[in-house]
Amino acid sequence: MSTIAKAMELLDFFSLDRPEIGLSDFHRLARRDKATTFRHLSALESAGLLEQNPATRAYRIGPAVLRLAHMREVTLPRRAGLRVALPRLAEATGETAHASLLDASGLTTLAHHEAPQHSARVVLHESRLPLHATASGIAALAFGDEDLMKRARAAMPAFTDTTARSPEDLQAAVARARASGVAISNQTFETGVTGFAAPLFDSTGVAGAVAVAAVSSRVTPELQTTILTELIKAARTISANWGGTIPPALAAAWADAAAPETAP
Amino acid sequence: MSTIAKAMELLDFFSLDRPEIGLSDFHRLARRDKATTFRHLSALESAGLLEQNPATRAYRIGPAVLRLAHMREVTLPRRAGLRVALPRLAEATGETAHASLLDASGLTTLAHHEAPQHSARVVLHESRLPLHATASGIAALAFGDEDLMKRARAAMPAFTDTTARSPEDLQAAVARARASGVAISNQTFETGVTGFAAPLFDSTGVAGAVAVAAVSSRVTPELQTTILTELIKAARTISANWGGTIPPALAAAWADAAAPETAP
DNA sequence: ATGTATTGGTTCATTATTCAAACCATTGGT
DNA sequence: ACCAATGGTTTGAATAATGAACCAATACAT
Numbered sequence: 001m002s003t004i005a006k007a008m009e010l011l012d013f014f015s016l017d018r019p020e021i022g023l024s025d026f027h028r029l030a031r032r033d034k035a036t037t038f039r040h041l042s043a044l045e046s047a048g049l050l051e052q053n054p055a056t057r058a059y060r061i062g063p064a065v066l067r068l069a070h071m072r073e074v075t076l077p078r079r080a081g082l083r084v085a086l087p088r089l090a091e092a093t094g095e096t097a098h099a100s101l102l103d104a105s106g107l108t109t110l111a112h113h114e115a116p117q118h119s120a121r122v123v124l125h126e127s128r129l130p131l132h133a134t135a136s137g138i139a140a141l142a143f144g145d146e147d148l149m150k151r152a153r154a155a156m157p158a159f160t161d162t163t164a165r166s167p168e169d170l171q172a173a174v175a176r177a178r179a180s181g182v183a184i185s186n187q188t189f190e191t192g193v194t195g196f197a198a199p200l201f202d203s204t205g206v207a208g209a210v211a212v213a214a215v216s217s218r219v220t221p222e223l224q225t226t227i228l229t230e231l232i233k234a235a236r237t238i239s240a241n242w243g244g245t246i247p248p249a250l251a252a253a254w255a256d257a258a259a260p261e262t263a264p
Numbered sequence: 265m266s267t268i269a270k271a272m273e274l275l276d277f278f279s280l281d282r283p284e285i286g287l288s289d290f291h292r293l294a295r296r297d298k299a300t301t302f303r304h305l306s307a308l309e310s311a312g313l314l315e316q317n318p319a320t321r322a323y324r325i326g327p328a329v330l331r332l333a334h335m336r337e338v339t340l341p342r343r344a345g346l347r348v349a350l351p352r353l354a355e356a357t358g359e360t361a362h363a364s365l366l367d368a369s370g371l372t373t374l375a376h377h378e379a380p381q382h383s384a385r386v387v388l389h390e391s392r393l394p395l396h397a398t399a400s401g402i403a404a405l406a407f408g409d410e411d412l413m414k415r416a417r418a419a420m421p422a423f424t425d426t427t428a429r430s431p432e433d434l435q436a437a438v439a440r441a442r443a444s445g446v447a448i449s450n451q452t453f454e455t456g457v458t459g460f461a462a463p464l465f466d467s468t469g470v471a472g473a474v475a476v477a478a479v480s481s482r483v484t485p486e487l488q489t490t491i492l493t494e495l496i497k498a499a500r501t502i503s504a505n506w507g508g509t510i511p512p513a514l515a516a517a518w519a520d521a522a523a524p525e526t527a528p
Numbered sequence: 529a530t531g532t533a534t535t536g537g538t539t540c541a542t543t544a545t546t547c548a549a550a551c552c553a554t555t556g557g558t
Numbered sequence: 559a560c561c562a563a564t565g566g567t568t569t570g571a572a573t574a575a576t577g578a579a580c581c582a583a584t585a586c587a588t
Contacts, residue, residue, distance in 0.1 A: 003545075003574070004304060007268045008311035011332060019339035023565055033547050038566065040268060047272035048368030049332075054468055057565060061336035063367040063471070068275060068313075069333030070372065070391065072325035075283035103327040104312030108334065127334065204318055207327070267545075267575065287536055297577045302537065321536065 006032065007040040011049070011061075012105050016127055020058040081241030082111050086210070089234040090115040093227045095214040096122040099200065099238065100129055100136050102144070102208045106151070107136055110208065122193055122213040132156045132170050133163045135195030136209035138183035141174045143199045143250060144206045149174070163188045181253030182228055183209075187216060194219050196227050198235035201244025210235050228257055270296065271304040275313070275325075276369050280391055284322040345505030346375050350474070353498040354379040357491045359478040360386040363464065363502065364393055364400050366408070366472045370415070371400055374472065386457055386477040396420045396434050397427045399459030400473035402447035405438045407463045407514060408470045413438070427452045445517030446492055447473075451480060458483050460491050462499035465508025474499050492521055 013021055013029050026041065027034040041059055044050040048064030073079060082099050089097040090113040098112030107129040114123070131137035131152035141152055153167050164170045177183035185195040197211035212227050232254045239246060246254070277285055277293045290305065291298040305323055308314040312328030337343060346363050354361040354377040362376035371393040378385050395401035395416035405416055417431050428434045441447035449459040461475035476491050496518045503510060510518070 001574095002303065002307045003267045004271045004307035005311060006546095007271075008307070008313065011311075011328075014332070014335055016335060016338060019335065024563080033549095034565090035548085035567075036546055039266065039546085043266045043268035043272070046368060047269060047275075049272065051468060060340065061332050063336075063365050064275075064369070065329060065332045065336055066342065066365060066374070067367055067369075067372040068278070068325050068329045070374075071278055071280060071283065072327075072329055074280060074391070076324065078330065101327050101330060103331055104310060105328065105331075108331040110330070110334075127338075204315060288534075298536090299538075299578085300576060303575080306537095 003040075006030075006036075007044060010037070010040060010044065014061060020053055020056065020060045022056070022058040026059070078242065079111060081238055085234045085237040085241075086111060086113045089113070089210070089212065089230050092230040093212050093214070093223070095212050095218075095227065096124065097210070097212050097234070098124055099210045100208050102140055102148075102206060106131060107134070107140060107209065122215060124213065130155075130157070130159070130189065133159050133185070133189045134211075135183040135185040135197035136211045138173050138177045138185060139197040139199045139209045139211075140206055141170075142177035142183065143201075143247065148206075159189050160187050160191050162186060178249075179253065181250050181257055182231060192216050196224075196231055198231050199250070200235060200242065201239040201246060202242040203244060205244075207242060207244060210238055232257060267304075270294075270300075271308060274301070274304055274308065278325060284317055284320065284324045286320070286322040290323070342506065343375060345502055349498045349501040349505075350375060350377045353377070353474070353476065353494050356494040357476050357478070357487070358382060359476050359482075359491065360388065361474070361476050361498070362388055362400075363474045364472050366404055366412075366470060370395060371398070371404060371473065382479070382482075386479060388477065394419075394421070394423070394453065397423050397449070397453045398475075399447040399449040399461035400475045402437050402441045402449060403461040403463045403473045403475075404470055405434075406441035406447065407465075407511065412470075423453050424451050424455050426450060442513075443517065445514050445521055446495060456480050460488075460495055462495050463514070464499060464506065465503040465510060466506040467508060469508075471506060471508060474502055496521060 010026060010030060013026065021029070023034065023038055023041065027037045030037060041050060045052060045059065045062065048062045050059045051062040052059055078101065086097050086099055094115045094117040096112060096114045099110050100107040101110045109124060109127045109129065112124050129136050131141055137152065141149055152170065156165065156170070158165055164173055173183070181198065183197045187193060189195065192215060194214050194216045195211055196214070197209045199206055200208040200210055210231065212231055214223070214227065236246065274290060274294060277290065285293070287298065287302055287305065291301045294301060305314060309316060309323065309326065312326045314323045315326040316323055342365065350361050350363055358379045358381040360376060360378045363374050364371040365374045373388060373391045373393065376388050393400050395405055401416065405413055416434065420429065420434070422429055428437055437447070445462065447461045451457060453459065456479060458478050458480045459475055460478070461473045463470050464472040464474055474495065476495055478487070478491065500510065
């Protein structure tokens with residue numbers, strides 16, 4: 001493992017629950033030498049990727065990250081590509097719609113939109129989505145490479161009693177998603193929430209997923225049909241906006257899924 | 265210079281004008297060995313900080329940056345702290361207001377707001393602001409540490425014929441800003457634009473600057489007074505939102521600046 | 529077509545960094 | 559005063575980074 005990779009790995013320990021991390025915590029979390037950890041943190045800090053809270057001396061994400069993110073969003077818009085499709089998806093289905101982005105360490109929620117129709121809507125609070133336990137994760141895995149699958153298998157905590165717990169269960173769910181072009185997860189991440197997701201593509205391949213999180217008790221066969229139809233429509237639009245191409249196998253699966261609706 | 269610092273330095277070569285950079289270009293820009301450069305780029309890529317354009321093989325900012333930026337903005341809001349103050353500043357002065365953030369490599373525009381009153385308003389197009397040639401830069405330098413000043417002196421290109429060209433000129437401008445609490449730059453970056461700026465603070469110290477970019481021909485003594493009063497008001501609000509404390513010397517300078525207005 | 533320059537990417541002795549286990553100074557709690 | 563944390567520094571043995579040359583593929587001119 002390269003020095004740079006080790007330093008970059010430190011960034012992955014941050015989360016919304018743990019936005020500041022001290023030297024000793026890093027040393028334990030990364031299971032790496034304290035002196036080295038300190039040097040890495042210092043290097044990242046002087047580059048502006050990290051900064052130290054002067055009160056606690058703990059490290060947190062630095063301002064340089066905002067500069068880089070701004071640049072990426074201007075030259076390669078992602079949020080802009082969701083602006084129309086996501087609200088429309090929420091509106092058409094009456095449920096919460098969200099889109100997430102795939103990077104080296106998993107899925108992160110990029111944007112979400114709640115439908116105004118129902119009072120009991122699903123509120124998203126977690127910004128990192130586990131690959132093995134969410135519809136979005138399964139959808140991404142179904143069209144991602146083997147490396148992504150390896151990462152998913154590496155950590156498979158159970159969130160509910162229907163969360164896939166064995167690699168075989170996961171493989172089966174992924175195979176279903178690959179065949180149908182969409183992933184459906186019944187309360188695998190949170191009880192009372194059924195997730196529907198489709199993969200998103202940019203010019204590099206799988207780039208994320210778009211999903212509908214519905215209140216399970218409200219999901220009828222009719223609603224499910226609506227959701228899947230609208231989901232595929234949204235996925236097509238967003239992938240087009242992101243400059244991605246839909247793999248032929250997926251295009252075929254989506255055509256089949258839409259057929260029952262459009263057939264005379 | 266550490267390996268990590270070298271790798272991080274590569275990120276600084278990106279800009280809005282140059283959002284994608286190939287291996288050979290990096291090798292020349294960074295004046296570093298090609299093999300080393302390649303390894304650094306590969307490491308950054310596998311961490312998600314960079315990604316390769318599959319068509320050109322050139323590197324660009326990767327998706328992990330968005331994840332990190334999102335986390336920082338949620339736990340340590342910066343844009344949110346501007347939401348009220350910046351439009352109010354633009355409204356009250358009738359000119360374009362913008363705020364910029366300081367990081368290891370300079371100032372970056374974070375947000376800007378245009379006043380609707382005039383048709384001939386100043387449109388900002390550059391997101392990186394040179395420290396030596398903008399009011400924002402001078403304001404930041406006036407209350408930043410010696411290290412920041414060193415960086416400013418390192419590169420001082422002339423943008424107009426009133427741009428400070430010698431370190432002495434720069435030092436004089438900074439001294440004026442330190443004494444008055446605001447920086448005024450008359451067409452030092454772009455002809456026809458006069459800049460007014462005040463420093464912004466967060467808990468770590470100087471964190472950026474808030475500025476008004478006015479059409480030079482429109483600047484009367486009355487407008488200038490209005491701008492300075494409103495600018496100081498906005499700077500106080502934003503720094504408070506960012507959890508910063510105004511250094512006593514600056515607080516005194518601002519009190520003096522406001523005095524001519526409030527005196528009976 | 530052939531030579532030439534340029535691209536992204538790879539190999540292998542030399543050189544610099546990282547490792548581990550100490551240590552120091554400060555802080556907060558008992 | 560003590561103990562257990564914290565952030566930060568130092569030491570020779572292990573491990574990784576480095577740079578010059580090298581390779582294969584593409585682009586471009588003669």
